[in-house]
Amino acid sequence: METGLVGAIDEASETEEQDRFLIINKAALKRPGVILRLLSIVVCFVGSILAVFLPMVTIEYASYSSSTTFTDARAVRFPAELISGWNNLFGGDYFGYYLKSKYGAEVLCTVKANFNWVLFLFLIIAILFAVLAFLVTFSKRMEKLSKLVILGYILCGIACVCSPIWFMAVNNFGNTQAIATTDLGHYYLFDSLYVHDAFGAVVSCLVLIGAGIVFAVGTAKENAGGDNRNAEQ
Amino acid sequence: MRKSNKAFFVFLLAPVFVLAGCSNDFSNSVTSLDDFLTVADAASLDIQSSVVKTDSGSSSVGGASSSTAASSSTEEDKPAHGAYLYANDNYSISNGSVSFTGYSEVHGSETDYFLIDLTKKSGFVTTDPSLLSAHLNDAKDLIVRDYTALTGVYDDMKTYVGKTAADYDKMTYLKLAYTLAGDAAGYTLSTITVDADVKVETNVYLTLDQIGGQWAFTNYSKRVTTSETYEKNGKQLTNYTYSVVEYMVNVVTSLSTLNLNLTSYSIYIQGKTPADIAWTNGTPLTEK
Numbered sequence: 001m002e003t004g005l006v007g008a009i010d011e012a013s014e015t016e017e018q019d020r021f022l023i024i025n026k027a028a029l030k031r032p033g034v035i036l037r038l039l040s041i042v043v044c045f046v047g048s049i050l051a052v053f054l055p056m057v058t059i060e061y062a063s064y065s066s067s068t069t070f071t072d073a074r075a076v077r078f079p080a081e082l083i084s085g086w087n088n089l090f091g092g093d094y095f096g097y098y099l100k101s102k103y104g105a106e107v108l109c110t111v112k113a114n115f116n117w118v119l120f121l122f123l124i125i126a127i128l129f130a131v132l133a134f135l136v137t138f139s140k141r142m143e144k145l146s147k148l149v150i151l152g153y154i155l156c157g158i159a160c161v162c163s164p165i166w167f168m169a170v171n172n173f174g175n176t177q178a179i180a181t182t183d184l185g186h187y188y189l190f191d192s193l194y195v196h197d198a199f200g201a202v203v204s205c206l207v208l209i210g211a212g213i214v215f216a217v218g219t220a221k222e223n224a225g226g227d228n229r230n231a232e233q
Numbered sequence: 234m235r236k237s238n239k240a241f242f243v244f245l246l247a248p249v250f251v252l253a254g255c256s257n258d259f260s261n262s263v264t265s266l267d268d269f270l271t272v273a274d275a276a277s278l279d280i281q282s283s284v285v286k287t288d289s290g291s292s293s294v295g296g297a298s299s300s301t302a303a304s305s306s307t308e309e310d311k312p313a314h315g316a317y318l319y320a321n322d323n324y325s326i327s328n329g330s331v332s333f334t335g336y337s338e339v340h341g342s343e344t345d346y347f348l349i350d351l352t353k354k355s356g357f358v359t360t361d362p363s364l365l366s367a368h369l370n371d372a373k374d375l376i377v378r379d380y381t382a383l384t385g386v387y388d389d390m391k392t393y394v395g396k397t398a399a400d401y402d403k404m405t406y407l408k409l410a411y412t413l414a415g416d417a418a419g420y421t422l423s424t425i426t427v428d429a430d431v432k433v434e435t436n437v438y439l440t441l442d443q444i445g446g447q448w449a450f451t452n453y454s455k456r457v458t459t460s461e462t463y464e465k466n467g468k469q470l471t472n473y474t475y476s477v478v479e480y481m482v483n484v485v486t487s488l489s490t491l492n493l494n495l496t497s498y499s500i501y502i503q504g505k506t507p508a509d510i511a512w513t514n515g516t517p518l519t520e521k
Contacts, residue, residue, distance in 0.1 A: 084256035094260035096412025107438035108419025110410035
């Protein structure tokens with residue numbers, strides 16, 4: 001009878017421990033799994049900072065299809081334009097690209113970049129996932145969300161590598177005006193426009209995915225042979 | 234903040250600034266006249282061709298019916314034309330009802346000159362080059378005139394330097410920016426004026442290329458969009474009028490040769506009758 005009561009008290013204590021939110025102690029900070037998970041947060045912030053500062057978008061011209069009407073000579077004369085991460089994200093600075101009218105005029109126009117709310121949203125989400133990673137690391141009851149953190153990091157990495165898409169969308173250029181050349185309001189062609197990732201997009205993507213991998217490894221170490229953090233505590 | 238902390242932050246931020254500098258900024262707003270390049274005049278360039286195209290139209294939005302591409306005439310309309318110069322003073326000109334090609338071909342010590350009326354698909358051959366010179370001069374004049382017009386556009390852009398929309402009557406938006414990318418440069422002037430229910434958007438794009446070490450105007454596009462809002466039968470309608478004028482100037486380092494195919498053209502010999510069947514060098518007419 002007495003033994004049974006002690007066992008029930010121990011179980012209750014363990015359940016209470018599992019339900020507690022955000023338990024940070026020195027012992028936990030020494031576990032490799034926890035260290036890796038915290039490292040993933042740092043890596044996530046590094047990836048986000050790189051996305052803000054590194055060149056994310058490249059504008060070039062290339063004759064890559066049979067429908068190209070842009071002259072090769074002009075395409076060669078235009079050096080690859082690297083849009084900085086800052087301008088890609090917050091806008092405010094200018095960038096240039098060619099427009100080709102239906103009559104053949106190839107004009108180099110200059111426009112001011114708009115605020116890239118799509119990428120901004122993804123970077124905010126990345127930071128939120130970093131916060132979630134911290135909470136998951138020190139909260140037993142949030143352990144189930146660890147896979148969501150991994151997914152979130154990778155998703156934000158993919159969002160970074162998709163920067164050219166967001167950039168063209170928020171700045172309203174690309175193929176949107178190439179469809180109805182008979183309409184004077186939509187008669188510019190973009191057929192040779194080649195907007196692709198700058199190295200910053202690839203780097204920030206890899207770093208964010210790296211954060212996901214680091215967090216996944218940390219999670220695997222934490223859960224090796226079952227979640228043993230209570231045992232160590 | 235302690236000195237060591239400051240040094241630490243500088244150490245951390247330095248790579249970030251270095252990375253930020255990896256992008257290349259080709260574009261900027263025009264803030265002074267120094268942002269304008271020195272452009273060569275027509276006399277110092279080899280201009281192969283100059284083509285001017287215009288277009289205009291209107292549409293109505295908001296009503297039950299709409300029309301597009303209706304003909305309209307505005308001050309932006311200019312007569313479309315084209316002038317092409319080739320090596321050996323060969324040329325082609327198309328201006329209004331005038332549409333000619335002048336072509337010469339050397340046979341030994343003698344040169345034959347062809348003047349082809351592209352509209353009638355006929356022409357003549359002669360040994361007198363002066364019969365071709367009138368249209369040749371017209372083509373040259375047209376090219377110089379077009380290039381000079383672009384110089385005027387460029388000079389007009391300079392008047393907007395340091396100005397804001399508030400400096401102009403009824404103007405609500407003004408942007409003057411440029412891109413300098415390698416051997417290409419482009420100036421963009423955008424303005425919006427609003428007068429009661431009439432809004433006029435003007436976009437001027439002037440493109441320059443560096444050819445043979447000299448900057449030259451090569452492409453120009455001016456689009457004026459006028460939108461007028463009015464009420465009809467209780468409905469808010471908007472009338473849009475578009476006007477476009479574009480210049481395409483081909484500046485080269487040396488004029489190319491004209492390759493002419495006269496298969497579908499009828500050619501006669503200027504100043505000769507059918508009885509004159511041979512040239513002075515003895516070449517039979519049938520071989521021409």
